Amino acid sequence: MTEPRLLQNFSGGRAIVVTDRASSLEVLTTTLDRLGVTTSPADIVGSIAAIDLATLQPDRCVVFIDGDISDGTVLPLSAIGRLPPAPVIGLLGVSAPSRLKALMRAGASSFLRKPVHGAAVYPALFVGINEYRRHRHLETLLEDQERRRRSRRDVVKAIVRMMSEYGIDDDEAYELLRRRSMRTRQTMEELCKDLTQSSNGQEHGDFVLRRKLAD
Amino acid sequence: MLNGALLAADEINASALGIHFEPSIVNPGGDLSQYSALATKMLERDVRHVVGCYTSSSRKEVIPLFEKHDALLWYPSHYEGFESSTNVIYTGAAPNQHVLPLVEYLLAHHGHRAYCVGSNYIWAWENNRILRESVTARRGSVLAERYFAVGETDFHQAIEAIIEARPSFVFLTLIGTSAYQFFREFRTACRARGIDQAREIPVASCSLSEPELQAIGEGAVDGHLSSSVYFCSIESAANLQFLNAYRSRFPQGPTASADAEASYNAVWLLAKAAAAAETDDPRAVKAKLVQQEPLDAPQGAVWIDEQTFHAYLTPRIGRSNRNAKFDLVCEAREPVRPDPYLVHSSSRFEAAAAPSLRLVS
Numbered sequence: 104m105t106e107p108r109l110l111q112n113f114s115g116g117r118a119i120v121v122t123d124r125a126s127s128l129e130v131l132t133t134t135l136d137r138l139g140v141t142t143s144p145a146d147i148v149g150s151i152a153a154i155d156l157a158t159l160q161p162d163r164c165v166v167f168i169d170g171d172i173s174d175g176t177v178l179p180l181s182a183i184g185r186l187p188p189a190p191v192i193g194l195l196g197v198s199a200p201s202r203l204k205a206l207m208r209a210g211a212s213s214f215l216r217k218p219v220h221g222a223a224v225y226p227a228l229f230v231g232i233n234e235y236r237r238h239r240h241l242e243t244l245l246e247d248q249e250r251r252r253r254s255r256r257d258v259v260k261a262i263v264r265m266m267s268e269y270g271i272d273d274d275e276a277y278e279l280l281r282r283r284s285m286r287t288r289q290t291m292e293e294l295c296k297d298l299t300q301s302s303n304g305q306e307h308g309d310f311v312l313r314r315k316l317a318d
Numbered sequence: 319m320l321n322g323a324l325l326a327a328d329e330i331n332a333s334a335l336g337i338h339f340e341p342s343i344v345n346p347g348g349d350l351s352q353y354s355a356l357a358t359k360m361l362e363r364d365v366r367h368v369v370g371c372y373t374s375s376s377r378k379e380v381i382p383l384f385e386k387h388d389a390l391l392w393y394p395s396h397y398e399g400f401e402s403s404t405n406v407i408y409t410g411a412a413p414n415q416h417v418l419p420l421v422e423y424l425l426a427h428h429g430h431r432a433y434c435v436g437s438n439y440i441w442a443w444e445n446n447r448i449l450r451e452s453v454t455a456r457r458g459s460v461l462a463e464r465y466f467a468v469g470e471t472d473f474h475q476a477i478e479a480i481i482e483a484r485p486s487f488v489f490l491t492l493i494g495t496s497a498y499q500f501f502r503e504f505r506t507a508c509r510a511r512g513i514d515q516a517r518e519i520p521v522a523s524c525s526l527s528e529p530e531l532q533a534i535g536e537g538a539v540d541g542h543l544s545s546s547v548y549f550c551s552i553e554s555a556a557n558l559q560f561l562n563a564y565r566s567r568f569p570q571g572p573t574a575s576a577d578a579e580a581s582y583n584a585v586w587l588l589a590k591a592a593a594a595a596e597t598d599d600p601r602a603v604k605a606k607l608v609q610q611e612p613l614d615a616p617q618g619a620v621w622i623d624e625q626t627f628h629a630y631l632t633p634r635i636g637r638s639n640r641n642a643k644f645d646l647v648c649e650a651r652e653p654v655r656p657d658p659y660l661v662h663s664s665s666r667f668e669a670a671a672a673p674s675l676r677l678v679s
Contacts, residue, residue, distance in 0.1 A: 104460075108668055109668040111664070111668050112659075112664050113661075114661040114662065114666070130404075134402070137402055137625055137626055137658075138660075139661035167589055192378045200618060221402060221403065221404055222401065222402075222403060225400065305539075
């Protein structure tokens with residue numbers, strides 16, 4: 104799985120800003136506008152709870168969260184430790200550890216210091232959004248690895264079955280399974296699961312062996 | 319650049335606009351450390367509008383000072399974009415007004431194989447990146463990117479490599495003496511091999527202007543492509559008037575160029591906005607600036623975009639001739655909206671297959 108390409112043009116994007124000091128957002132919204140990222144008045148909300156999560160598109164939306172919300176509650180957009188549904192950029196006023204921690208828990212992958220300086224917005228978007236994309240890519244990779252790890256048992260079973268049924272060694276059994284998986288365009292794990300779970304595992308094995316001899 | 323600004327100041331002082339300029343001139347001599355020191359001195363003397371800075375590094379040096387003093391920097395140079403400071407008015411070309419039109423022209427008329435040679439700093443890196451993105455998007459290829467220290471004049475090996483690779487064109491982002499030397503050496507090397515360099519491997523640049531053609535000297539001055547919003551050869555009443563005034567004010571030269579025109583425009587834009595605002599207060603001037611009628615500039619109509627504070631300008635491609643002037647080969651039909659972040663003119667994603675190593679010699 105190749106690394107995602109860097110996003111560098113944010114045109115067509117939508118920004119949602121979580122703050123209870125909407126009056127101080129002019130530099131941020133003007134600069135975002137120059138970058139092609141729109142912020143409608145409805146997208147400036149007073150709390151994370153007010154965001155309609157169903158409308159968040161990970162590839163188009165970016166959420167700015169003010170770390171200085173007066174009631175102090177910066178809640179994560181999704182379960183703690185999970186990737187938020189869209190990239191999050193923290194707006195920093197007080198940079199005490201508790202505030203930084205809250206924004207990190209909310210899923211912030213980059214920060215903008217308040218008062219916002221126009222020149223800092225593009226770099227914050229660039230780092231925040233691309234870091235989010237990288238994180239999402241790594242999560243997908245990790246899920247895939249985890250699935251493969253769980254299927255290891257089926258692979259071992261399939262190899263053992265092939266060895267005992269055809270009197271071949273483990274390398275040869277693995278090679279047969281690998282070639283079969285390529286032909287059927289399945290992953291090794293899927294193929295082995297099919298073989299071990301289906302009642303006709305024997306037939307599959309015969310088929311593989313026949314193909315092998317035919318080669 | 320200085321001449322253009324001084325000429326405009328003289329004209330404005332003699333006009334009925336009601337604005338009087340007292341130019342205060344400082345020269346950092348290209349020494350980066352001098353820019354902030356001299357800018358601080360000016361700003362502390364309550365100078366509120368400064369026209370100047372050529373390189374991006376010098377502009378970046380002084381921007382924080384202009385922001386601190388809430389003064390305005392009128393930056394007349396073409397540059398690589400990706401900036402929009404609230405205290406800068408950009409009257410030179412943004413990348414969609416010089417690099418992109420040049421790439422379009424080169425791919426349409428000369429081929430799809432680019433060879434990049436540049437000075438090792440932000441101007442060259444960023445322009446080469448933009449070139450690579452556009453070329454790759456149109457299924458062309460960048461054969462190599464070679465960088466040299468600013469001021470380097472030994473291009474023997476690089477030229478051998480270029481002739482060996484036979485690209486469709488060379489995209490040159492070398493500056494100053496390095497560029498002049500490269501043009502001469504490349505022409506000589508091609509001639510020695512019987513290659514008609516200007517026709518077979520043209521050199522294209524976004525920073526080649528008339529005074530530089532004179533610096534290249536006879537024998538290697540013709541056949542180079544340049545992308546610019548202004549060339550002396552533009553035929554218009556406004557340009558003729560500008561050139562005549564320029565020649566009589568500065569008979570010793572250097573000849574007028576895109577930089578002179580951009581600073582000339584900057585000072586006129588400033589004067590008109592200040593006259594409308596009836597004050598030199600930077601915020602008031604900025605507010606009035608975007609409401610002004612387009613300026614009848616030597617290059618054609620010029621006005622400031624209220625979103626980015628960059629200028630609407632007219633991109634052109636010129637090919638140099640033996641008289642150290644440019645013949646226009648291509649011209650936009652109307653002024654083009656500035657797009658400093660290439661929001662409207664680049665792909666969402668970076669181009670694939672950018673090399674992770676950069677060769678600097």
